[in-house]
Amino acid sequence: MKVSIFKGKIMIRPFVWTLFFMIAGIIVGQSASVMHFALFAIIVVVLCVVIAWHFKSKIPIIFVLFFLLGNILITNSLKIVSEKAEEMLNQYVTIIGTVTDIDYTSSDRQKLTIKTESIVTETVTETKSLKILAILPEYQNVSLWDTVILKGELLPLEKSTIKGGYDEKLYLSTRGYHYKVYVEEQSVTGQKRTPVLSFIYDLKQSIQKVYDTVLPPEKSGVLKAMVTGDKYDIDTITKELYAQAGITHILAISGLHISIISMYIFYIFEILFKWNKRRCSVIVLFCLLFYLVFAGFSPSAVRAVTMISIVLIGNIFYYESDYINNIAIAAIFILLLQPLYLWDIGFQLSFILVIGIILSLDILKNCNLPKYIKNTLGISLMTSAVSFPIAAYHFHFISIIGILVNIIVLPLTGILLCIGMIVGILGLFSIQVATFLSGIVYYILCFYENICILAKRVPYGYLFCGRPLLITVILCYLLMLIVYFYKRNNIHYKCAVVFVEIMILISVFGNQYIFKKNKVSFLDVGQGDSIVIQTYDNHNYVVDTGGKIWTALGKNTGIYTVLPYLQSENISKIDGLFITHMDGDHCYGAIELMDTIDIDAIYISNYDFEKTTLYETFIKNANKNDIPIFIIGxxxxxKLGNTIQLDVLYPYYNMSFFDANDNHGSLVLRITSGETSILLTGDIGEIDEKILLQQGIDIKSNILKVGHHGSKYSTTKEFLEEVNPEIAVLSYGKNNSYGHPHKETMDKLQNQNIEIYETAEQGIITVLIGEQGYTIEGTYSK
Structure with a gap:
């Protein structure tokens, strides 16, 4: 049964192994030093020589070449494209270029793709063509193919420093962008329209207007996403509803859509015109290329068209298709264009799901089940299982109910897509006919929505599981492969299954039951503080949440930084939220967290804070969510969990100061686990440090969270000598307006030979504390 997919010798599917070595080259080139790369290259060469000798074939030479090619491609993708543009970063520039694509931000501002002709400052001019993402001011609009002059600050693409957060640099670099700019001034100087592209764009706009005319806005947005690839008109509620039901994939032009379109076109020409398979494949191929341009070359469409085109080309040249080989060829082609796609969730899921479908068909074909059940429940169950590890790694949840929802929804997707296209085309000639047919589309979409609402109400249908370790994901797929090849009476397979299962259990539960390490993470919230404390026995605490006063609630650090991190760590409840003081950069994000995650208790300082609007909002929101507030000093x-001791060292009860500086009320917390201690100092200043020293209490700590983001008015020499830390952690925002950390503070730390970690440079700084001491590392190496 299984020989039909992976049969015979290794050389039957050389493209699969070529892809494997190419991916190895990309991964090694992205992460390894020159010395490590040389070591891996030697291993690859030796391995290929052994394979060539064993199979008496010269094909393994290609494996070595593709390993090297993968390394060259990723190195080229990561290198700086323009030295001149790098010099212009964070400077006011003038950009001259052409608008090649238009999208919209969540606040309805135009987001332009600009192909540049030149970028100019007072001293430097770059004429190399670059791809820039430009965000226009509110209520300012331009048209596709406009030639424009834009003025604003040229900015680099930002790396994600929060596990589970949006990685702007990876996402946009994968799509070919080099820099971004928030436009302050713009003017249109002309247009560069090409007849063919203009025709396709105008056709797309006309079809979208038909949808807007015959359907309500929320239904029109869904249909436009499915047919034209433009998703910016889908409202947030619909996106979340489809995601929780596990059918968000139908909102993007993917393999499902392209397969349905190909099938319709193929059968129309085969049945109506009696054409042979070869001629039908030629027509379908050209139609798909046209549709790819029509859909705006969206990454998901490119992947799907590539995979199906390889099958069609095989038909044209009378080549007997091998699905696994075809998938490998498609992946190689896409990685040749952009190796960074290897880290793209869409790329990973696309290929994993297609492989899952193929393997499902192979496994189920000899099962004694009714055909409909095999082709619906069986395939949905198996493809969902195949996608779960990757979905959990990227999204931190899995949709169990999605298995059932897909069985109900997918059979109607072909009808919806077909009629949706007919409505769009007929609407160009007769809006009345299109309105009549759109009723079918409307009721199918209403049915989808009701199914999603019901699915959302099913208990445990939508499970948060946190972000598994990468090794856990790899082990899960290894287990699936072993099970697929499993031979019932072979002891080696049985041992392999048991061994991998044990490794998975250790990777998931090992810390809780074996290693017992506590974890303290200093999050990168920009100019602010946020620390997450996790005990090995599943107790979770947060100290401060960062915050940006000039950013609206709902788009602040609580939602966009702290919550994604908590979800990635599978934290669904905070046992205690400590707010050191009521400055916005320490507590504003907490207001959002109160509405989005369970919090058992909030702890604030015994200090008479100024009753600002922020303070009042904080207290009001805590009361609204029935979260008790405790005053501590x-x-x-x-005791946090079984092994962490938390001591409040400051402020003292009934303290008062002459100046109205709420930083005096900052909590100073000392957490101790075994022989390791960490001192968290909020925003205390020189006066507060002197008070602490006068009390003669023990403040010695291995790790010091430097006070007030490295301000020169904190961290005195005497205080540093008393704490005597080995490590200093500074939490601040890059290029902040305060100049933090100040040079004076950095000099004092360096003079005392204290190792420095900075959230603005290293991202999340993680401390793992065990019985034998601690280890510390940042998201990015120093």
Whole structure:
């Protein structure tokens, strides 16, 4: 049964192994030093020589070449494209170029793709063509193919420093962007329209207007996404509803859509015109290329068209298709164009799901089940299982109910897509006919929506599981392969299954039951503080949440930074939220967290803070969510989990100061686990440090969270000598307006030979504390 997919010798599917070595070259080139790359290259060469000798074939020479090619491609993708443009970063520039694509931000501002002719400052001019993402001011619009002059600050693409957060640099670099700019001034100087592209664009706009005319806005947005590839008109509620039901994939032009379109076109010409397979394949291929341009070359469409085109080309040249080989060829082609796609969730899911479908068909073909059940429930169950590890890694949840929802929804997708296209085309000639037919589209979409609402109400249908370790994901797929090849009476297979299962259990539960390491993470929230404390026995605490006063609630650090991190760590409840003081850069994000995650209790300082609007909003939101607030001060202590001791060292009860500086009220917390201690100092200043020193309490700590983001008015020499830390952690925003950290503070840390970690440079700084001490590392190496 299984020989039909992976049969015979290794050389039957050389493209699969070529892809494997190419991916190895990309991964090694992206992450390894020159010395490590040389070591891996030697291993690859030796391995290929062994394979060539064993199979008496010269094909493994290609494997070596593709390993090297993968390394060259990723190195080229990661290198700086323009030295001149790098010099212009964070400077006011003038950009001259052409608008090649238009999208919209969540606040309805135009987001332009600009192909540049030149980028100019007062001293430097870059004429190399670059791809820039430009965000226009509110209520300012331009048209596709406009030649424009834009003025604003040229900015680099930002790397994600939060596990589970949006990685702007990876996402946009994968799509060919080099820099971004928030436009302050713009003017249109002309247009560069080409007849063919203009015709396709105008056709797309006309079809979208038909949808807007015959359907309500929320239904029109869904249909436009499915047919034209433009998703910016889908409202947030619909996106979340489809995601939780596990059918968000139908909102993007993907393999499902392209397969349905190909099938319709193929059968129309085969049945109506009696054409042979070869001629039908030629027509379908040209239609798909036209549709790819029509859909705007969206990444998902490119992947799907590439995979199906390879099958069609095989038909044209009378080549007997091998599905696994075809998938490998498609993946090689896409990685040749952009190796960064290897880290793209869409790329990973596309190929994993297609492989899952193929393997499902192979496994189920000899099962004694009714054909309909095999082709619906069986395939849906198996493809969902195949996608779960990757979905959990990227999205931190899996949709169990999605298995059932897909069985109900997918059979109607072909009808919806077909009638949707007919409505769009007929609407160009007769809006009345299009309105009549659109009723079918409307009721199918209403049915989808009702199914999603019901699915959302099913208990445990939508499970948060956190972000598994990469090794856990790899082990899950290894287990699937072993099970697929499993031979019932072979002891080696049985041992392999048991071994991999044990490794998966250790990777998931090992820390809780074996290693027992506590974790303290200093998050990169920009100019602010946020620390997450996780005990090995599943107790979770947060100290501060960062915040940006000039950013609206709902788009602040609580939602966009702290919550994604908590979800990635599978934290669904905060046992205690400590707010050191009521400055916005420490507590504003907490207001969002109160509405989005369970919080058992909030702890604030015993200090008479100024009753600002922020303070009042904070208290009001805590009361609205029935979260108790406790007042704590020096002398209070608590046990966090089984092994962490938390002591409150400051402020003292009934303290008052002459100046109205709420930083005096900052909580100073000392957490101790085994022989390791960490001192968290909020925004205390020089006066507060002197008070602490006068009390003669023990403040010695291995790790110091430097006070007030490295301000020169904190971290005195005497205080540093008393704490005597090995590590100093600075939490601040890059290029902040305060100049933090100040040079004076950095000099004092360096003079005392203290190792420095900075969230603005290293991203999340993670401390793992075990019985034998601690380890510390940042998201990005120093």
């Amino acid at each position: 020096a002398g209070d202590s608590a």
